[in-house]
C-alpha cells in the first residue's frame with residue numbers, strides 16, 4: 393500500500409517512523425511518502441496562501457502549488473500501480489485523495505476498514521482557513537476525492553487528522569499487526585465499546601479482579617465481557633447500540 397502526504401510541515405510526520413507503522417514501513421507493507429507543498433512554489437518567499445476572495449478573516453491556500461503537487465504524485469503513481477491489500481477494495485481503480493476538513497464526513501472505524509483496502513491514498517493537509525475549493529474540484533477530474541472530519545471540533549490543520557487516520561487504517565492493513573485476532577475484540581470493531589481489562593496483580597490497593605475472569609470458564613468470560621460491552625455502550629454511547637439492544 394502506498395500513502396502520499398502533502399503538507400507544509402513535513403517534519404510533523406517523523407512520528408510515522410516510530411512504533412508499529414515504522415516497522416510496516418521498514419517491511420515495505422506501507423510505503424509512506426511525504427511531500428512539502430512549498431517545493432511546488434515559484435516565488436522567493438515560497439508562498440502557499442493568499443487573502444480570501446469575498447473578504448473575511450484569515451488566509452486561503454493557493455491552488456497552484458496543490459495542483460502541481462497532486463498532479464506529480466498521481467502521474468508518478470500511474471507509472472507504478474500499487475498493489476491492493478487482500479479483500480475487496482472499492483472497485484474504482486482511480487486513486488483516492490483525502491482532505492481532512494471540518495466540513496467533511498466523519499471518519500469512523502468503517503472508514504478505516506475501507507481505507508485499509510485501498511492500494512493508494514493521497515492525503516492533503518490544509519492549513520490557514522483551508523484550501524481553494526477549485527483544488528478539490530480539479531482533483532476530482534482524475535481521482536476520487538473525500539473530505540473527512542475527525543469529529544466536531546476544529547483543529548489548526550490537517551496533519552493531526554491524517555496521523556490519526558493513518559494509525560487507524562494502518563493497523564488494519566494485513567501484516568502490520570502481529571496478531572490479527574487482537575484487531576477483532578476491540579471498541580467499535582463490533583460496533584460496541586470495549587469491555588474493561590485487568591491484569592496482575594489479582595489484588596491492587598484493596599481492589600480485586602472480577603471472579604469470572606479468574607474462573608478459567610471461557611464461555612462465562614466471553615458472556616461477561618459482552619455484557620460489559622453492552623452496559624458500557626448503553627451508558628457512554630447509547631447511539632451506537634443496535635436497535636435490538638436499546
Ligand SMILES: Nc1cc(-c2ccc3ccn(Cc4ccccn4)c3c2)[nH]n1
Nearest residue numbers: 492493494518519542543546547549550
Ligand atoms: N475534524 C477537523 C478537521 C479539521 C481541519 C482539517 C483541515 C484544516 C485546514 C485548515 N484548518 C483550520 C480551519 C479552521 C477553521 C475553519 C476551517 N479550517 C483545518 C481544520 N478541524 N477539525
